Amino acid sequence: MAGTNKTPYREPRRGGRFGPYGGRFVAETLMHALDQLTTLYEALKDDDDFRRELDHDLASYVGRPTPLYLAERLTAELGGAKIYLKREDLNHTGAHKINNTVGQALLAKRMGKPRIIAETGAGQHGVATATVAARIGLECRVYMGSEDIARQSANVYRMKMLGAQVVPVESGSKTLKDAMNDAMRDWVTNVDTTHYIIGSVAGPHPYPMMVRDFQAVIGREARSQCLGLEGRLPDLLVACIGGGSNAMGLFYPFVDDEGVDMVGVEAAGLGLGTEQHAAPLNAGTPGVLHGQHTYLMQDQDGQIMQTHSISAGLDYPGVGPEHAYWKDIGRARYTAVTDDEALEAFRLLNRTEGILPALESSHAVAWVAREAPKMATADIVIVNLSGRGDKDINTVAELDGIGL
């Protein structure tokens, strides 16, 4: 690590393993496509032309770099650590998700696959996928649980405007995990013509590694912005965790910076003591789902449990395998906040900073609102504001008893 003799962090290992987690637990039919994708990605990730093309798209289309914004009124109100927001909400399409879809779209183009598919929960990844598909002229189909379609209707309409076909998923719990099952079924059927753009640092190898690398632009920027603004590294990074891509994107470039603490905030839903939450790192056990070995919300028989979160993007019973590994080795801490705390933070950020955060990102803000007052005023905290909350105003208004 920086300034010490420790070996730099180098995961995943052979087979896509992060310690005991990750791997590739899929139907045989998909093994070839995963091998192909891994080989292509390994060849391209350090290729100058590919990097140039990606950087160009991130700058001119996505709108990067995003600001590292000092939230002065929030900091003053909480009366503790100095709080910076990494403004991923200002990206094109309104969330960090597009950092990954822009990258994977370039891969799909190189593979010559004319069709892309995706799963989506809150609809942000679906929109980000439909967007890049429209931009480069690929056919796009997005799988979305019918439950999520009902609570994220604005994003459904956006995807349709972008020319994507949105397929309602009626099986199981009708949310993100079931959308992922149906996307896998589509992929196994159309594997020759189709690239599957997984939206998180989850799924079989190489997805957790590849999506991490595409999202790591968040942390690389934040690191150099913080050094520029403060002349030093932050003390603490905070991000919400569903599958964990915005958190891993922020955290990963700091992994060898020993003095930088990291906190991932899961959805405690109605409370960790209830079964109505989506916090596998806090309350789950290791198992295998969607091609990966990781922490899961599961019962005694290994059946995947229904999850609950007010935020559709966090409503997932698993988590990216690298987070599972970091939990075990203690590189990051994983905690959780409830629906109510997230809603309160949603309002707090509106009121103090004039920023409407996604309900997902509000979980990270909520943890900071709770913990920052206990920290020293000299401490520097970076919160990943992973998305904007326009998509959530109907949900919040409904809770306030207001029909929009």
Added chain:
Amino acid sequence: MSRLAATLAARLAGGTRALTAFITAGDPGPEATVPALHALVRGGADIVELGVPFSDPEAEGPSIQRSSERALANGVTLASVLDMTREFRNGNDVTPVVLMGYLNSVMRMGYEAFACRAREAGVDGLIVVNLPPEEAAEAQASLARQDLDLIFLVAPTTSSERAARIAQRGSGFIYYVSLKGVTGARHLDTADVARNISALREVCSLPVQVGFGIRDAESARAVARVADGIVVGSMLVDVMGERRDDPASIPAALEKRVALLRDAIDTL
């Protein structure tokens, strides 16, 4: 010789084809399963394959998805599937029983505990849809200690180098997935299957059984011409699902359907 190996060897020696019949354990009700297994055998199944219901069956088509959901709603667990197997063994000590499911069920019970309990219940082999050989070492070691076969799958997308490695690691038989798709898909191309099986045989000395997409006597016969055996599932699961309001009629209906397939592959 294991029950599974002996059954397949007998078919091969006689120049006839094996018939493996799949149903989902616990659908439409837990009490339906054992009589259904006996009916499959009466109809002419050589091997019975019992689906262990899982909440997220990502390789299954609608028929088996729905049957799994019904089974789970009935409270069926891996432990109760083993109980059903034990009960079946009370009346049948000859027909191999293969369990088919997803890794998390077995991992949750523990590989060692599962292998011991499965052996004791009278299970002969295991097919795990989402367990490629690369990830299988630990599970396979536990199964092997109890003389249980871990049956690997080979797909149309599998290269012949990879198929050779899989064949080397597998035991019992190789399950050849006849098409790119989910179980019960309707786009089986038997000419493709014939071509791929003949390539597979170059690198594989285990018996090859073919499944996914066999829906009737005609497709059964076409596939049986090139394979050592066929596996039918979704069509039998449909027979049971359609009769869920009249479960007493299930065994006779299954027996009849399996007999048609038996007849089709015995008269090539």
